Amino acid sequence: MTATSDTPAGAAERKGLLRFLTCGSVDDGKSTLIGRLLYDTQLVLEDQLVALERDSRRHGTTGEDLDLALLVDGLQAEREQGITIDVAYRFFATRRRAFIVADTPGHEQYTRNMATGASNSQTAVILIDARKGVLTQTRRHSYICALLGIKHVVLAVNKIDLVDFSGERFHHIVAEYLGFAAPLKFSSITSIPLSARFGDNVVRRSERMGWYEGPTLIEHLEALDVSEGLDEKPLRFPVQWVNRPNLDFRGFAGTVASGVVRPGDRVVVAASGRESTVQRIVTADGDLTEARAGDAVTLTLTDEVDVARGDVLAHADARPEVVDQFAAEVLWMIEEPMLPGRSYLMRIGARYVPARVTSLKHKTDVNTLEHIAAKTLGLNEIGFCNLATASPVALDSYAENRATGAFVLIDRFTNATAGAGMISFGLRRATNIHRQALLIDKTARTRRNGHRAAILWFTGLSGSGKSTIANIVERELHEHGAHTYMLDGDNVRHGLNRDLGFTDADRVENIRRVGEVAKLFVDAGAIVLCSFISPFRAERRMVRELVEADEFIEIFVDTPIEECKRRDPKGLYARALEGKIKNFTGIDSPYEPPAEAEIVLAPSPLGPEEEARRVLEALKARKIIG
């Protein structure tokens, strides 16, 4: 059989993969460039060509010529709209290298897709239309590339045929770009004049630009050294899965994120600080003498130390930080805004941990790189934040290690991937926090009180009767000798929370503070009655999670809005309907009814006394009171 070494396949055997993304504004010709790469490296096959000719006639924008962009615009919806709405991955190989291209859209609202493509890329090809020069989108894309840790960029000055292959125009654009990109600190910027439509300097060297002596795009990509020095960095091994086929074998499966590990190495479990020694590096192809960044292996240790999925193994002398507060750049990716104080699920390495943004320092205007004060982050916005996790996590800065410095935030109700984060630095070493050990604890207080501590959380629309019912319940509890305290929306807002307004962000912070105060009262052994509209499920859940599972009783006062409007005890609905009050729950701000309230109170014809009686019954049934 003939050797395959002279073929594209043979080439792919010699060098590892290069992953790159293409970005540019809407009509810069990204899809055409990728189509050109596939076409000129001969990966467009006959039946695809037939389909392309047919599609070019139907959807094409290039007249009689083949529209190469149609090779890569995949989904029917976007072909009809003529835009690329998602990240598409393309594959091709040359004699020297195999490539994976992330084709990312230039449309303004799809910043998150570009970040997605950049997160897994080693280099970026930024397209510029030679006629238009550096645009706002060019700046935005470059900033996102830099933010996501891309070190090498290619400035592809496309459509050079439309400026008569002008070297002067090319050099002018390059100078303008270099000036703008200096603060982004790329390790290399390579500028190439090309025409994707006609193939000049893409794969074939152009004969129409004698003034250009640099490489073609493909020559540059084939030769580019993108080794990130991952092997020289400290060992990070996130444990993905514990492998226990039988009692004699306990292995920790995972992929080496950075560094090199060998049998005999002294390692620690980062979070607990427990030490052990690597015994074997197990693979299905036999044991290895070492494993490097990118290798998927299974480690066994000499001691029976406690290691679980999500733990990070590191060398004892080069550990990651273990913190529960850190600062990070966060890119927001869903319509619903990021609200400081709200609890999200954070995924870092192989670990999920609840996390909150404790403060949003500023957001960055992706066009001007200016810092702007902000209270929330909207879709496609990027902000610098402090975050706090529910328990300590092992991490590095993203600049040091892309694998242990990156995280995503997940919405806890929809499970949508809501945000992507790049860690800047740890803020507080978790190991420094030692809670004051207390002599008298909650159990002791409960024993003396003769009832259990709990939060009774009344939620419902304004005018639903929350406070009225809560007052009656408190009166009854007091008569039974229970220790009680009432936290009410109005009285808290006059003191503790008087700095807060009624925006979504402030509502979240309002509830967070109330929750923390209620928790202290629970710790003191009291039954705390909290009467708050608390329109968002996420915040009610946040409070629920502050205390033990049976200490949070959610009471949904389910009075229909028509009835609330009719009652309107404070005249608020009338004013909201006239537009005099903004962000009024039920009018122009949503109320999310509880899905799992412990007690649901529909209005009783017998009035609030009857409703309060039902609450007390439920408390007896739950053994909160005797």
Added chain:
Amino acid sequence: MSPREPTAAPLPPHLRQLESESIGIIREVAAEFHNPVMLYSIGKDSGVMLHLAVKAFYPSKPPFPLLHIDTGWKFRAMIEHRDQIAERYGVRLLVYTNPDGLARGINPITSGSQLHTQVMKTEALKQALDQWQFDAAFGGARRDEEKSRAKERVFSFRASGHVWDPRNQRPELWNLYNTRINQGETIRVFPLSNWTELDIWQYTRAERIPVVPLYFAAPRAVIERDGQLIMRDDERMALRPGEREQVRMVRFRSLGCYPLSAAIESRATTLDEIIAEMLTTRTSERSGRLIDSDEAASMEKKKRDGYF
């Protein structure tokens, strides 16, 4: 059993990268889902995927079963291969056929490829996933196969009812896959997303993974129908007037239901020859699949319905 013989040459770097990435994806599913399953279609991609699963969990066995959706029209050689493989790797094999479709007599010849695929593959798959309550299902699809696949996620989210909404997929940054789902929702997982057809064959050769003999050229009796070479694997497929069987040297690039899988003329009888042929070939792999050419963007439509 160690899947790789000790004498085998080290893998080329790009295949090693792909292998590690896929193993990471497969382990992630085992760690995060309650009841995963691996779809096994008997083809070359399924062969590679199963091989990777065996490697991922060594020395344990893969902690999930294989599921084959049997339309009743697969080549006999495929079924033989399937049963041998399950035994060789020591994995549990589930086989499911849509009983309603069977009762209605749905078949690829008179029902048409579209209805047959819809009922015996797509509906059957959804029924099987529901019956066993699987919350994650591995599939061997690759992004290079077809245009609408190029945007598919590695972890592809399906709302309840197995609905795929291309506009409602989660962004996948780094390798931080979001594995969270609510009750009734499922995930389809594609560990071979970043492999190409050539990678599959090179890896199959390097790792000596067994494949169905139909991939290799041999003299086979075929008929020419609608410009495609079809092998009558049994008597259920009647000859049309004027059609007659003739022996030709053919092989299959892609295997499915035999009346829907066209053969190509080829002299490639070894993996080396298949790889060499691929490098000079001028048609794409799915061109031999009669089900994809039904209509424009047909894959996207099928996927929305719940097809892999």
